Amino acid sequence: MTTRDAALRLRGLTKAYAGRTVLDGLDLDVRSGELLALLGPNGCGKSTTLRCVAGLEVPDAGSVEVAAEQHVSGRPVAMVFQRVHLVPRRSVLDNVCAGGLGRLGWRGLAPALFPTALREEAMGCLDRVGLADRAHDRAGRLSGGQQQRVAVARALCQRAPVLLADEPVSALDPRAAEQVMSLLRDLARSEGLAVVAVLHQPALAARHADRTVGLRDGRLLLDQPAGTVSAANLDLLYAGATPLEVAA
Numbered sequence: 017m018t019t020r021d022a023a024l025r026l027r028g029l030t031k032a033y034a035g036r037t038v039l040d041g042l043d044l045d046v047r048s049g050e051l052l053a054l055l056g057p058n059g060c061g062k063s064t065t066l067r068c069v070a071g072l073e074v075p076d077a078g079s080v081e082v083a084a085e086q087h088v089s090g091r092p093v094a095m096v097f098q099r100v101h102l103v104p105r106r107s108v109l110d111n112v113c114a115g116g117l118g119r120l121g122w123r124g125l126a127p128a129l130f131p132t133a134l135r136e137e138a139m140g141c142l143d144r145v146g147l148a149d150r151a152h153d154r155a156g157r158l159s160g161g162q163q164q165r166v167a168v169a170r171a172l173c174q175r176a177p178v179l180l181a182d183e184p185v186s187a188l189d190p191r192a193a194e195q196v197m198s199l200l201r202d203l204a205r206s207e208g209l210a211v212v213a214v215l216h217q218p219a220l221a222a223r224h225a226d227r228t229v230g231l232r233d234g235r236l237l238l239d240q241p242a243g244t245v246s247a248a249n250l251d252l253l254y255a256g257a258t259p260l261e262v263a264a
């Protein structure tokens with residue numbers, strides 16, 4: 017990939033907390049249509065990376081570039097989390113509509129006033145995640161896996177070209193986890209999204225991602241096509257005996 021293809025481009029991303037370096041000059045390109053799995057041991061800087069990309073943290077140095085800066089406010093990046101943060105008493109459709117409000121610049125609009133066009137778009141997003149038939153149920157009535165798919169639909173409604181998923185399947189049972197990962201891969205391809213998913217399950221990364229990137233101590237130690245990462249390399253990533261060769 018040339019850097020010109022990248023939908024998301026990180027250069028020299030550096031972040032420290034209280035003098036302790038968490039990200040140490042991270043360079044990373046993610047292209048449209050690609051699902052990248054970000055792996056690494058606890059505390060290696062995965063969430064900090066996503067938070068810097070989303071603008072939730074300010075890096076000490078380095079840059080984050082996102083192609084297609086078409087958003088009204090903020091960086092054109094959508095994010096889903098392990099905890100889905102839906103409003104359980106509101107309908108599934110209202111929760112998805114909420115994803116469009118920032119883009120439209122209508123923060124604070126009462127759900128009853130969601131414009132028809134936004135409702136129609138939200139229905140389309142729900143259809144993409146296979147939950148159009150649950151649009152009028154309360155969000156809190158859905159299973160954990162279904163709620164995560166609603167959170168993905170809400171992210172789609174933001175129309176961001178980059179989707180960040182921080183441990184999106186850690187709270188899900190194995191079948192729901194497979195469904196959500198399969199959904200993320202399909203959306204990357206069909207919608208041309210650049211998707212970065214933080215995972216603690218290398219096997220899920222191997223099955224669903226296009227590329228696996230391993231972080232250790234805030235540095236890139238592994239960058240390979242998913243499915244080609246050997247057990248020995250994973251052992252080294254998590255045990256950290258020797259720096260791995262960056263293969264991509």
Ligand SMILES: Nc1ncnc2c1ncn2[C@@H]1O[C@H](COP(=O)(O)OP(=O)(O)OP(=O)(O)O)[C@@H](O)[C@H]1O
Nearest residue numbers: 033034038056057058059060061062063064065214
């Ligand atoms: N706001 C903060 N203030 C101080 N330290 C922080 C802050 N956010 C993260 N850290 C520290 O930075 C390091 C990296 O945290 P981060 O959450 O990025 O790791 P991670 O790779 O996502 O870990 P995990 O797999 O456990 O979720 C950790 O040592 C963490 O305690």
